Amino acid sequence: MIELRDLRKSFGDLVVLDGVSLRFELGHTTAIIGPSGTGKSVLLKHLVGLMRPDSGQVMCFGTDMAIATEREMFAVRRRFGMLFQEGALFDSMSVGENVEFPLVHHHKQLSAAERRDRVDEVLEQVGLPGFYDRIPGRLSGGQRKRVGLARAIVGKPEVVLFDEPNSGLDPMTSNSIDALICEMKEALGITFIVISHDIVGVLNVADYVGMLYGGHLVEYGTCDDLVRSDQPIVRQFLRRNVALPERAGEVVRLPAYSG
Ligand SMILES: Nc1ncnc2c1ncn2[C@@H]1O[C@H](COP(=O)(O)OP(=O)(O)OP(=O)(O)O)[C@@H](O)[C@H]1O
Ligand SMILES: [Mg+2]
Known part of the structure; x- marks a missing residue:
């Protein structure tokens, strides 16, 4: 089980995560979306103990990463694979x-x-x-x-964290990375937690999507739930990337998966 419970994190006066609760479904892919600087990478770093919250719990396979010892964190990290946004190669x-x-x-x-x-x-x-x-x-x-x-x-991790796997890639390469994520989830049952700006990619790979905004998880659900969201901030965020109908609740045809 991987679950955030009322996670709070500030840097000085800057409140980044203001009480975020979210359970990641094992064996599924969850995408976190949201504008730049909204705390997506910060959230991900909490999952493996690279950052500690001000308060709240970060439950990973029974260990609370908020208070885990180095030894306990190491044991949890063995079960994770990570591709960080700034995660350069040596x-x-x-x-x-x-x-x-x-x-x-x-x-x-x-x-x-x-x-x-x-x-x-x-x-x-x-x-x-x-x-x-x-x-x-x-x-x-x-x-x-x-x-x-x-x-x-x-x-062979049980959980893979991907921070912007598609950024800076051309559409064809992005598609093949998306396809790889889907294949690995199906074949190996890996749990993916993916952060992305690429809405089409998110709709291709994600089973569940959470949108982070203003320190809160403002939307969470399936991709269908997301594109039907009646929250203005969600619709505004999506409309830049996907052709959405003007009114919420209408049926939207998702972009075809072309992996
Ligand atoms: N170590 C740190 N010290 C101080 N401030 C930080 C630190 N890490 C992140 N921040 C701040 O926290 C906020 C959220 O940063 P974060 O990197 O999580 O954004 P993001 O949602 O991943 O954005 P992007 O989509 O551009 O990658 C930003 O204002 C950032 O400047
Ligand atoms: Mg980031």
């Missing part, structure tokens, strides 16, 4: 070494050969077969993103 390491990094730290029982096999397998999964010895600095943006994705899933 340019001094090869692609393969970057992807291998979580295995070296969290899966010490694996031999070097087993790690290498797993890295090759996951590079193939993200469409980068044979990229082990490539240098991150010479890859395209989409390829770098895929390497980050490979690093996030290499340890």
Whole structure:
């Protein structure tokens, strides 16, 4: 179970999260949307204990990350794969070494050969077969993103956190990343928590969507619930990206999934 309970976080006078409660459904994909600077990345960092709340609970598999010890947090992080927004690749390491990094730290029982096999397998999964010895600095943006994705899933995590997996990618590459997320959810039962500005992508991958605004979760539900929301702020946010009817409650045809 992964659940936020009345999460509050301020930086000085700036109230970022003002009492957010949200349960993430295991085996499903939940997207968090909202304007820039609204606290999406901050929320995600709480889930793995990279930030501690001012108050509230962050329950991850029975551990409250708000008060967990380093040791308890480490045990929880083993079950997570993470692709952070600023989560750059280490340019001094090869692609393969970057992807291998979580295995070296969290899966010490694996031999070097087993790690290498797993890295090759996951590079193939993200469409980068044979990229082990490539240098991150010479890859395209989409390829770098895929390497980050490979690093996030290499340890076979139960939960994957993706902060803006599609930002800066062209529509075709975005589509293939969306397709990969859907495939991994179906095939491996992975729980995805995805932050995105890309509404079309969100509608492609998410089972549930929460919109964060002004420190609150102003909307939460399925994609259908979202596009039918009668909340002005939600509609305003969506209308920039998806052709919505003027009035709430009308049937909206979701953009076709073209992965
Ligand atoms: N470590 C920090 N110290 C001080 N302020 C911070 C810190 N981290 C985030 N903030 C502030 O918290 C607010 C929310 O930041 P956050 O990165 O979560 O936004 P976001 O919703 O992810 O935005 P974007 O869509 O642009 O990525 C911002 O005003 C940011 O400046
Ligand atoms: Mg962010």
